[in-house]
Amino acid sequence: MRKTTNQKAWWLVVPVLLLVAFNAFIPLMTVVNYSVQETFGNNAFFWEGVTWFEKVLRSERFHDSLLRQLLFTGMIISIEVPLGIAVALSMPRKGPWVSVCLVLMALPLLIPWNVVGAMWNIFALPDIGLLGYTLNSMGFDYNFTQQPVSAWMTTVVMDVWHWTSLVVLLCYAGLCSIPDAYYQAAHIDGASRWAVFRYIQLPKMKRVLTIAILLRFMDSFMIYTEPFVLTGGGPGNTTTFLSIDLVKIALGQFDLGPAAAMSLIYFLIVLLVCWVFYTVMMRNEEQ
Amino acid sequence: MAIELRDVSLRVGAETHIYETNISLEPGQFNILLGTTLSGKTSLMRLMAGLEKPTSGGLFVNGENVTDIAVQKRSVAMVYQAFINYPSFNVYDNIASPLKVAGLPRKEIDEKVRRFAELLKLTPMLERLPNELSGGQQQRTALARALVKGAELVLLDEPLANLDYKLREELRDELPKMFADTGATVVYATSEPLEALMLGGYTATLQEGRVVQFGKTSTIYRHPESLASAQVFSDPPVNIASIEKRGNTAFLSDSVSWNVPAKLAEMPDGAYKIGLRPHHLSPDGDGVEVGGEVQIAEISGSESIIRVIIEGNDWVSEAHGIHGYEFGQSASFFFDSSRCLYFDANEMLIETQV
Amino acid sequence: MSRIEFKDVRHAYPPPAGQAPVYALKEISQVWEDGGAYALLGPSGCGKTTLLNIISGLLTPSEGSILFDGRDVTRQPTAARHIAQVFQFPVVYDTMTVFDNLAFPLRNRGMPEARATERVTEIAEMLDLSDRLHQRAAGLTADGKQKISLGRGLVREEVNAILFDEPLTVIDPHLKWQLRSKLKELHQQIGVTMIYVTHDQVEALTFADQVVVMYDGGVVQVGTPVELFNRPKHTFVGYFIGSPGMNVLPCKLENGQPVFANNLLSSGYPADADLSGKLEIGIRPEFVGFGDDGIPVEIQKVEDLGRYQVVTVKHEAEQIKMLVGEDEAIPSESPMIQFDPENLHIYHDDWVVETRNA
Numbered sequence: 001m002r003k004t005t006n007q008k009a010w011w012l013v014v015p016v017l018l019l020v021a022f023n024a025f026i027p028l029m030t031v032v033n034y035s036v037q038e039t040f041g042n043n044a045f046f047w048e049g050v051t052w053f054e055k056v057l058r059s060e061r062f063h064d065s066l067l068r069q070l071l072f073t074g075m076i077i078s079i080e081v082p083l084g085i086a087v088a089l090s091m092p093r094k095g096p097w098v099s100v101c102l103v104l105m106a107l108p109l110l111i112p113w114n115v116v117g118a119m120w121n122i123f124a125l126p127d128i129g130l131l132g133y134t135l136n137s138m139g140f141d142y143n144f145t146q147q148p149v150s151a152w153m154t155t156v157v158m159d160v161w162h163w164t165s166l167v168v169l170l171c172y173a174g175l176c177s178i179p180d181a182y183y184q185a186a187h188i189d190g191a192s193r194w195a196v197f198r199y200i201q202l203p204k205m206k207r208v209l210t211i212a213i214l215l216r217f218m219d220s221f222m223i224y225t226e227p228f229v230l231t232g233g234g235p236g237n238t239t240t241f242l243s244i245d246l247v248k249i250a251l252g253q254f255d256l257g258p259a260a261a262m263s264l265i266y267f268l269i270v271l272l273v274c275w276v277f278y279t280v281m282m283r284n285e286e287q
Numbered sequence: 288m289a290i291e292l293r294d295v296s297l298r299v300g301a302e303t304h305i306y307e308t309n310i311s312l313e314p315g316q317f318n319i320l321l322g323t324t325l326s327g328k329t330s331l332m333r334l335m336a337g338l339e340k341p342t343s344g345g346l347f348v349n350g351e352n353v354t355d356i357a358v359q360k361r362s363v364a365m366v367y368q369a370f371i372n373y374p375s376f377n378v379y380d381n382i383a384s385p386l387k388v389a390g391l392p393r394k395e396i397d398e399k400v401r402r403f404a405e406l407l408k409l410t411p412m413l414e415r416l417p418n419e420l421s422g423g424q425q426q427r428t429a430l431a432r433a434l435v436k437g438a439e440l441v442l443l444d445e446p447l448a449n450l451d452y453k454l455r456e457e458l459r460d461e462l463p464k465m466f467a468d469t470g471a472t473v474v475y476a477t478s479e480p481l482e483a484l485m486l487g488g489y490t491a492t493l494q495e496g497r498v499v500q501f502g503k504t505s506t507i508y509r510h511p512e513s514l515a516s517a518q519v520f521s522d523p524p525v526n527i528a529s530i531e532k533r534g535n536t537a538f539l540s541d542s543v544s545w546n547v548p549a550k551l552a553e554m555p556d557g558a559y560k561i562g563l564r565p566h567h568l569s570p571d572g573d574g575v576e577v578g579g580e581v582q583i584a585e586i587s588g589s590e591s592i593i594r595v596i597i598e599g600n601d602w603v604s605e606a607h608g609i610h611g612y613e614f615g616q617s618a619s620f621f622f623d624s625s626r627c628l629y630f631d632a633n634e635m636l637i638e639t640q641v
Numbered sequence: 642m643s644r645i646e647f648k649d650v651r652h653a654y655p656p657p658a659g660q661a662p663v664y665a666l667k668e669i670s671q672v673w674e675d676g677g678a679y680a681l682l683g684p685s686g687c688g689k690t691t692l693l694n695i696i697s698g699l700l701t702p703s704e705g706s707i708l709f710d711g712r713d714v715t716r717q718p719t720a721a722r723h724i725a726q727v728f729q730f731p732v733v734y735d736t737m738t739v740f741d742n743l744a745f746p747l748r749n750r751g752m753p754e755a756r757a758t759e760r761v762t763e764i765a766e767m768l769d770l771s772d773r774l775h776q777r778a779a780g781l782t783a784d785g786k787q788k789i790s791l792g793r794g795l796v797r798e799e800v801n802a803i804l805f806d807e808p809l810t811v812i813d814p815h816l817k818w819q820l821r822s823k824l825k826e827l828h829q830q831i832g833v834t835m836i837y838v839t840h841d842q843v844e845a846l847t848f849a850d851q852v853v854v855m856y857d858g859g860v861v862q863v864g865t866p867v868e869l870f871n872r873p874k875h876t877f878v879g880y881f882i883g884s885p886g887m888n889v890l891p892c893k894l895e896n897g898q899p900v901f902a903n904n905l906l907s908s909g910y911p912a913d914a915d916l917s918g919k920l921e922i923g924i925r926p927e928f929v930g931f932g933d934d935g936i937p938v939e940i941q942k943v944e945d946l947g948r949y950q951v952v953t954v955k956h957e958a959e960q961i962k963m964l965v966g967e968d969e970a971i972p973s974e975s976p977m978i979q980f981d982p983e984n985l986h987i988y989h990d991d992w993v994v995e996t997r998n999a
Contacts, residue, residue, distance in 0.1 A: 179730065179732075181728040181729070181730060181732050182732050184697075184699055184719075184726065184728070185726065185728065185732040185790070185793075187699070187718075187719045187720065188697065188719055188720070188724060188725060188726050188746075188794075189745055189746040189749060189793055190720050190746055190749040190750050191745070191749050192749065195745075195749060199734045199736060199737065199745075200734065203734075203735050203736045204735075323813055323814070323815055324813050421685065421686070422685065451684050451685050451840040452840050452841045452842055452843075453684060453840070453842075453880075453881055453886070454684075456884060456885065456886075478813060478814050478815075479814050480814075481946070484944075484945065484946045484947050485944065485946060487944065487945070504945075505945045505947075508947045509947075522814060522815065522818070523818055524815065524818075564947075564948075566948045582822075582826075583822050583825055583826055583829075585821070585822070585825060585846075585847035585848070586846065586847070586866050586867065587842075587843055587846035587847050587866055588846050588866045588867065588869060588870030588871075588882060588883060589870050589883070589925075589927055592847060594822060605948070609867055614826075614829055
């Protein structure tokens, strides 16, 4: 459909442009500015070129936190997406239970992130927390403040608890848009439950799943508050993800140059992964 | 109001949706746009409404150029194929909505709403919500909303397509009557030739973004200027065949021939095309006899629709009475040669009737 | 293939709490002969889709039983009934090719691949889909998709019946006609029972050997298109079939013959007695003609429909529609109309009056 050419409409975009400029563009440029210079305060800057980038890319610390980050994101996506689909499939499509399920599902999404971290911190404490105490009394040696495996497990479970609902809600919306005739036709064609899922439900959910994976990828890649409140990045550095590391460098050590370079690299990784993923998914769509 | 499209065309990217079109609609006229899906009916309507701006050319209302005037400022109403009503308003408020926007006094609104509800037989369900209505009633509500505005141009985009056959028949009968009193210029898009005939008025036949012919509905049906126009305005499809004209005789094959009208006899010998409406080809009677192989015969109560291959052409006969055939059966068919439409090499009609 | 029989089937959807059930389908006993072409014709909400879903097993009726070749299948699931169904909106498996779509029901039933390929090729040939077998099904037009839906039913050799639920709704008019002919052709070639639900009389009459006319949850008449046209058993059938529908006019009876507004008429189907109650005559517009004598009328409207003209005339308060040939002249001065006695029917409380004399 052709759009009407009315130049006046541009004026309506001006407030947004201004907002974006102050919100995103100017801070981003500041970061770029810091990433290529060295400063010792007093607004005195010295040109450094790509030194910070080189330093960050060669630093073992960055490699480690990037690896941790990728592992974490990979883990939560591979748990949350199948789990979300499974929950969405088992939710009722009609009747009074629909709204009950939807409200229950939406609940974790409404809790502020730092509260989620604090909740799980208390919940998992080995001596007084319900989860920690139960696990220990069942004979598991569990202490997330000291054992890397326990800390990881708790962080992942917390994220799954917090965010699977988002995947569920998106998938559920996708499922609800499939006309009844498809199920009836599949029934008549003698399709198995698996075939119905594989050839009807999954293709019809593809778009929402793409969105769900993208959202979960971006969100989990930038996760900060919950693990910071839960473990503070420990024990040691075992749950120090990229953003936690970044804050440590920028605010803890006040190394603004490397921190800025790291932010930019971080930003580019997210952008690149999203772009590749989206392009691949959409290309499949067209074929 | 009088509407005129002068050299209007519409291109989107590399695609041409409407080729240069000139058409002029008189005030109070009932106009039909007839064509298949994607023939440009909806695009043409959107141009008339002002929802689309033409790539070239201009739109004139009562002689005034309105090409650049926003759609909100024009006196236009539109009804779509899907039943579009405000779901949370009852029928009364749905009909009243354009009047409330216009800020009419409450008493006048009430009077108008009741008058149009009566006209569209909606009075008993004024208090109901749209989803408590049948499809026909929902579409009546949408129509009432379009009418109550008193718009001078009413555009109806296949408004009956989603309704039951019988309901469609009733509304088709009522529609021209409803509009006759309002004095509005109506444009009605449809893909069904029979619907166009039932509605009467004026028809524009459309094909692939071109207005093929425009004029009185019955004239277009009886005197299609081109083969394309005849094809658009025929259901089942018009029977087409190539003939060879020698002197005053037309040859469909070596064995089938007939005398042509004087006008055609005077024209040079050679290849021409004929068009014959399916109801002019009959399994009995007299006239030119042709032999064919029956593909399939469908019987609809009082009539038979027979698909038959005649001299290599896929033809259809729509005949009175019951005619049963086996698949592949040989049979004779007859037509009155004066019913033939003759077309020249450019597929334009040769006017043979005096 | 088999003969499908309905025994006293009734169905009511679960009513809102505290209310008596409303039957969407009133009691029906009906036999669908093996290899027949049936149409279920009626307006929206008459229960025809309910009936179709009961045959396919998507719905279990509240009362009565369904027999396939004498075997009770009332409680059997769809898959066990060997029924194929084509829906209003085409259902195709978007991610598969046309070939895989057609092979899907066969593969689900574990047919060897070689045999399935053979079968699919054969059916694709019949449906003119051969050249598109390896395209993605999602890319086809509506009529192509609807052919695939049909094809998925046709490939199965054990199919008892193919059900159609308004299959031409989304098809363009000029293609409707082709697809309809294709269906009819396939029915003649394959001979499988086909049951076709529609509100469109043209589709029903041209497709079916036997048309089941439904109205308000019940069957009002079952018959061939010719029977339905020539002697409608109920005024609804007269109105619903034919375009325009039958004229239904109030009358009285005198010695079994109808009197319409003081005009004594003659009917080929006189009543055996002078009944009381609601009495009407029914005459199709096709069988009303102008004459030198008869009922004087006033001409109200002439519509030119190309093939014929529809003339609306008025006698006293009654409107009568008549069909007149395309070249036939319409009398301008004191026109009079006549009814063809052989096609004049008498209705008592909406049902046709049976006669012993006929």
